Amino acid sequence: MGGAVDDGGGGELDVFDxxxxxGGGYELGVAVGRRFGEAIRSRMSGDAVLRRRLLPFASTAPGRALVDALRDANRARYPxxxxxxxxxxxxxxxxxxxxLLPFITEEEDQHHHREDEAAAVAADADDDxxxxxxxxxxxxxAAHNEDANVALLGHTYVVKATSPDGSSSFTAYTYAGELPTCAFGFNSNGVAFTLDSVPPASGEVVAGAIARNFVSRDLLEATSLEDAMNRVSSPAMxxxxxYNLMDVRRRRIVNVxxxxxxxxxxxxxxxxxFFHANMYRHLQxxxxxxxxxxGDTADDKYPIYMTGxxxxxxxxxxxxxxxxxMTIYKGNPKNRDAVRDSRKAHDWGNNGSSSKKVINWEICATKTAYAKSKTM
Structure with a gap:
């Protein structure tokens, strides 16, 4: 079963359970790849950063060495x-x-000279x-804007999955073709999170070490807030x-x-x-x-809610x-006339106990992008 709403970008936000x-993860990957094959192929073919920078770089000797090192390190740690x-x-x-190449954008930046400001902005789209x-x-x-490059507009979906032993499950907003998730998600253990990029200073990048998207995929398996903190702080990044980590049952939010x-x-x-946009400011x-x-758009040059x-x-x-x-708003969230497509559509992880506090999820669309439901 699944559902979809207009994503405001000419496509739909599909939900796949x-x-x-x-198996060892391969079966889940195949299922997601088959379900979203069209979206994945469309995203990859239209991604200017991938086509103009990453693929050409990967064909060079330094690029091949970096890709090989990244592959070996992450395959060994997260098989x-x-x-x-x-x-x-x-x-x-x-x-x-x-x-694999979208995982090394920051690493590649240490080897490749950016030719113009537009390329720099496009490459750092996930920093905002x-x-x-x-x-x-x-x-x-915790309220979070998921900002990204134009190539991802209409190329995202929600993946829900249960562990092979049936002990836990997760829900994750996912970029087409990438592991769940470099954005946000939650699991049946009461752990939720949102993610933000932190641009590295010169010399801060360790080439061929652990990629961010593998760490955030591992977060979906966290059994507690403490376990989540350990997962994000222990790898050789x-x-x-x-990482904004949440413990729903104990009412805690921790930024790491x-x-x-x-x-x-x-x-x-x-x-x-506090407010995070590559910096922190106290707010009331x-x-x-x-x-x-x-949803603020007052600053034409640097709006918080971005529209291209x-x-x-x-x-x-x-x-x-x-x-x-966890409520996903499609369209500007400051509009008070949000239309809910799904109300608490799924409870994740009672695991036989009604006393456990579990997370429900919703998808909302503003009047600028009315929701349309369908069953798959």
């Missing part, structure tokens, strides 16, 4: 997720190299996500990343910023909310104001820890 897939990526490539008919984190007496929420060289810092959200906001902030021509806000996600909901 892969169920319980056996199941590597098999999952191979399965996605096989299922979609896309070359494995095309799926914004977050508002609040944990107080009246609210415990190639580049840094910012990592860097290469096994460095990390931790900050727990409290009654004084509630849920309504958080969505309004993430190069960078787009693909969606806004709101995680409400008290209500145990």
């Amino acid at each position: 892969a169920g319980r897939c056996g 199941r997720y590597w098999d999952e990526m191979v399965g996605t490539a096989d299922g979609s008919g896309v070359p494995l190299l095309h799926e 996500c914004s977050d508002v984190l609040i944990v107080g007496e009246s609210a415990a929420i 190639s580049v840094g990343h910012s 910023e990592t860097a290469s060289g096994n460095r990390f810092s931790v900050r727990e959200a409290a009654a004084a909310p 906001v509630n849920q309504e104001k958080a969505l309004s902030l993430l 021509p190069t960078l787009y806000t693909l969606c806004t996600v709101l995680v409400d820890l008290d209500e145990a909901t």
Whole structure:
């Protein structure tokens, strides 16, 4: 079963429940690749950064060496997720190299001179996500804008899957052709997260080390907040990343910023909310104001809610820890006339106990992109 809503980009946000897939990850990858093969092929063929920079670089001697090192390091540390990526490539008919190369954009940057500002903006499209984190007496929420390059507009979907042993499950907003997820997701253990890129300083990148997307895929398996923190802070990361980790059952939100060289810092959200857009600023906001902030377009040059021509806000996600909901907003979230396509569409992970607090999820579309439902 699945559903879809208009994603505001001329396509639909499809939801695919892969169920319980056996094997070492390959079966799940094949299922996702087959289900979203058209979207994956379309994304890869229209991705200017992949076509103009990454593929040409991969054909050079330094590029081949970097790709080989990246492959060996990540396959050794995360063999199941590597098999999952191979399965996605096989299922979609896309070359494995095309799926792997988006993982090394930051590493490649150390080897390749950018020819113009537009190329730099396109390459760093995933650096522009914004977050508002609040944990107080009246609210415990995380609101997040998922910003990306134009190539991803209409090329995202939601993957739901259950572990081979049936003990846990996850829901993840996923970029076409990539592992779940470099964006946001949650699992049946009450762990949820959103992600933000942290651009590395010169000399900070460790070539051929652990790629961010493998670490965030591993987050979907976290059994607790502490386990999630350990998963993001222990690997020998190639580049840094910012993780907003949530414990729905214990009403906690923790931001963990990592860097290469096994460095990390931790900050727990409290009654004084903070805003993340590659920096932190204290704010006094509630849920309504958080969505309004993430929908702001007042600054023509640097809007928080982006509508092109190069960078787009693909969606806004709101995680409400008290209500145990994750809501995806398609269209500007500050509009008060949001139309809900799915109300608490699925409970993840009672695991036989009604006392456990589980996360529900919703998809909303504003009047600028009315939702249309269908059954698959």
